[in-house]
Amino acid sequence: MTPTTFPRLLFEHAAARPDAPAMREKAYGIWQTLSWRELAALVEALAAGFAAAGLQRGQHLAVVGENRPRLYASMLAAQCLGAIPVPLYQDAAGAEWVFPLQNAEVAFAVVEDQEQIDKLLELREACPRLSHLWYDDARGLRHYAQPGLASIDALIAAGRAFAAAQPGFVKARVDAGRPDDVAAMFFTSGTTGQPKGVVHSHHTLIDRARAGAAFDRLTEREEVLAYMPPAWVGQNIFSYAQWLACGYVVNCPESPETVQICLKEIGPSYYFAPPRVFEALLTSVTIRMEDAGRAKRALFAHFMQLARRVGPRRMDGQAIGLVDRLHYALGNLCIYAPLRNTLGFNRVRVAYTAGEAIGPDLFSFYRSIGINLKQLYGSTETAVFVCLQPDHEVRADTVGVPIDGVEIRVAEGGEIHVRSPGLLKGYYKNEAATAEVLGADGWYRTGDAGFLDASGHLKIIDRAKDVxxxxxxxxxxxxxxxxxxxxxxxxxxxxxxxxxxxxxxxxxxxxxxxxxxxxxxxxxxxxxxxxxxxxxxxxxxxxxxxxxxxxxxxxxxxxxxxxxxxxxxxxxxxxxxxxxxxxxxxxxxxxxxxxxxxxxxxxxxxxxxxxxxxxxxxxxxxxxxxxxxxxxxxxxxxxxxxxxxxx
Incomplete structure (x- = not known):
C-alpha cells in the first residue's frame, strides 16, 4: 500500500464513509457515537486551535488521560501540524512525568481532568516550559485561574475562529506531512533507569498496523474496546494505528471500573489484554463457581473436562468425532456460550495476549471454550508486531512466526535480533542508547533470549540480561x-x-x-x-x-x-x-x-x-x-x- 500519514487516513475515511461510526464513548451510562465526518471536523478545529496557540512542527504535545475521543482527536490534530504527541501514563505520580516533560521540552499538554491538571501545575517549577494546558473534563476546575489553563471547548472555539480567518491552513499542513515524519514518541517503562523516548514515524507505525491487520484479516467491521493506558504502545497500536489503518470502531468505556460492563455491552470482535487481565477474569469465574450449588459445579466440571480435551483440537481445525461434536455442542449451549457472554467475549473473532508469558492451563481454558486467544511478540521499539500466531498453529509455549516484512536471527548467546519496517527511528536525545540496540545493518537487538523451533515459531526464554x-x-x-x-x-x-x-x-x-x-x-x-x-x-x-x-x-x-x-x-x-x-x-x-x-x-x-x-x-x-x-x-x-x- 502507498505510504501515508495518520491525518490523511482520517480524512480519507471521512470522505469515503462520512456517517459511519468512528468512535463511541460511554458518558452517564449512554453510548455517544462520533462519526468519521464529525471526528474530522473536531480534529480540524483542534489543529487550528493548536496553531493559534503556537504549536509548531516538530514540537511535542503531552497527552494524559484515559481513553477519550477528544484526547485521540488531539493526537491527530497535533500530527496535522507536524507536531508530535507524547502520551504519558495517567496513573503515574507527577514526579514520574518530570523526566519525559523535560527531555521532550514539552510546552503544550492536553489532559483528561482535574487530577492531571493538578499534577502538571505542581510540576511547572521543575518544567518551566509548560505554558499551555487544556483539559477535557471541567469538573472541579471552575475556579482555577492559572495562566495558560483552558478547556478543550475553549481550544475548539479558538480553532474555529482561526480556521475562519485562515481557511485551508490545516489542509495545507496535512498535505505537507510525509510518511517519514515523526508521528509519536512513547517513553519506555524504565525498569533499569530513566525511561527512553522511543521515536516512531507515521510509516513505521502504519506499516506494522497494516501488516497485523492483513495477518488476521481485520476490516472496518471490527469493534474494539479501548481500556488500557494510551501511553502504552500496545493500546496505541490497537486503538489508534490499526483503527486508522482499518477504519473500525473504537469504544471508550466510562471509567476503569465499568470496563467489564462495557465489554459485555460492546462485545468486541478484536480484543487485546495482557495475561494478568485474562488471569483476573478466570479468577472471577473460579470464585463464582466455588459459590455455586453442587449440581451446577458438577455440570461445569463435566463440560470443562470435555472442553479441555476437545476444545483446543476444535480451535486448531483438527478432526473431531461425531459424538464429541454433539457433546461439545451441548456444552456450548449449557456452559461455553453463557460463559463467553458473561466474560464479554461472545463476538470475539481474534484475541491476543502479550507482554508476559501466559500459563498453559490459562491459555488452554480460553481456547477450549471457543475463544480464539493467540499470542504475539513485539515491543515499543518494533511498533509491536514482530511475531503472531496463525490460526490453527497456536501453542502456549511459543509467540508465533515472523509476519510480513520481519526477519529474525538468533545471535551468539541466544539474543533475538529483528529487522523490520516497524523499527524505531531512535531514542530521543540518546544516540548512545540508540547505537546499543540498533546496528548500522538495520538489525535491532531486542534484549530477549530465545530460539526458533523446527516449525519456525519463536520461543522466548527470558530477558538476555537477566539470564x-x-x-x-x-x-x-x-x-x-x-x-x-x-x-x-x-x-x-x-x-x-x-x-x-x-x-x-x-x-x-x-x-x-x-x-x-x-x-x-x-x-x-x-x-x-x-x-x-x-x-x-x-x-x-x-x-x-x-x-x-x-x-x-x-x-x-x-x-x-x-x-x-x-x-x-x-x-x-x-x-x-x-x-x-x-x-x-x-x-x-x-x-x-x-x-x-x-x-x-x-x-x-x-x-x-x-x-x-x-x-x-x-x-x-x-x-x-x-x-x-x-x-x-x-x-x-x-x-x-x-x-x-x-x-
Missing part, C-alpha cells in the same frame, strides 16, 4: 521461574533470585481476591492483605504451588537447577507507586532486591523468619509504614534424573 548462572554454573532464568509461579491463580507476582548464588530463592505476592475467597471457604478470618499473607495456611498453599513449579522445572534438564529452595510471602503487594513495578506492571527486580535486601539476606542465611518495616505510598500521596515478621518456608526440590525416569 544468569548459579554458583555451580547452571543456567538461571528468573523471569521464566517467576512466570511459572504466576500461572497459579493464587499468586499475583513473584520475584526470583539466584544469579551468582548457590540456589534459587523467591518472594511471592498473593492474589488478594483469590486467596481471600479461598480463606473464607475455610473459615479463616483476616483483616487485610498483610494478615492474610501472614497466615500459616496461606504459606502452606504457596508451598504447594512452589513445589509444583519445582516438579515441572525438574523435568527440564536445562532449568532443573532453578528449583526454588526457600521462599517467603511478602507482607505487601508490589506497587508501581512504591517504585517496585513499572506502570505496565513489570517487576523492577534490582530495585526490589535493594529495597528488601534484609529479606534476601534472610533467605540465603538460613534464617527461619525476618522482621521488616516498609514505607508505602497511598493513592492520595500520603505515606505509611507496614511491618511484619515474615516466616521463611523451605520447599521440596526434586531429583531431575528421577523425574525424567518417571516421565
Amino acid at each position: 544468569g548462572r548459579l554458583k555451580g554454573g547452571a543456567l538461571f532464568a528468573p523471569k521464566y521461574v517467576e512466570n511459572k509461579l504466576k500461572f497459579f491463580p493464587h499468586i499475583k507476582e513473584a520475584v526470583a533470585f539466584g544469579d551468582g548464588r548457590d540456589a534459587v530463592c523467591a518472594f511471592v505476592n498473593i492474589d488478594f481476591e483469590a486467596v481471600g475467597n479461598w480463606a473464607e471457604k475455610r473459615n479463616l478470618p483476616y483483616g487485610g492483605y498483610a494478615e492474610l499473607a501472614g497466615k500459616a495456611e496461606v504459606r502452606e498453599l504457596m508451598r504447594e504451588c512452589v513445589e509444583r513449579v519445582n516438579a515441572d522445572l525438574a523435568r527440564d534438564p536445562m532449568l532443573a537447577a532453578c528449583q526454588i529452595r526457600r521462599f517467603l510471602v511478602l507482607h505487601k503487594e508490589l506497587d508501581a507507586d512504591d517504585g517496585e513495578l513499572t506502570r505496565t506492571r513489570k517487576v523492577k527486580r534490582s530495585t526490589i532486591g535493594e529495597r528488601y535486601a534484609v529479606l534476601v539476606d534472610a533467605l540465603y542465611d538460613g534464617r527461619s523468619s525476618q522482621f521488616i518495616e516498609t514505607t508505602v505510598s497511598f493513592e492520595d500521596g500520603r505515606q505509611g509504614v507496614v511491618s511484619a515478621d515474615l516466616k521463611i518456608v523451605e520447599a521440596k526440590v526434586f531429583d531431575a534424573a528421577a523425574m525424567k525416569e518417571a516421565a
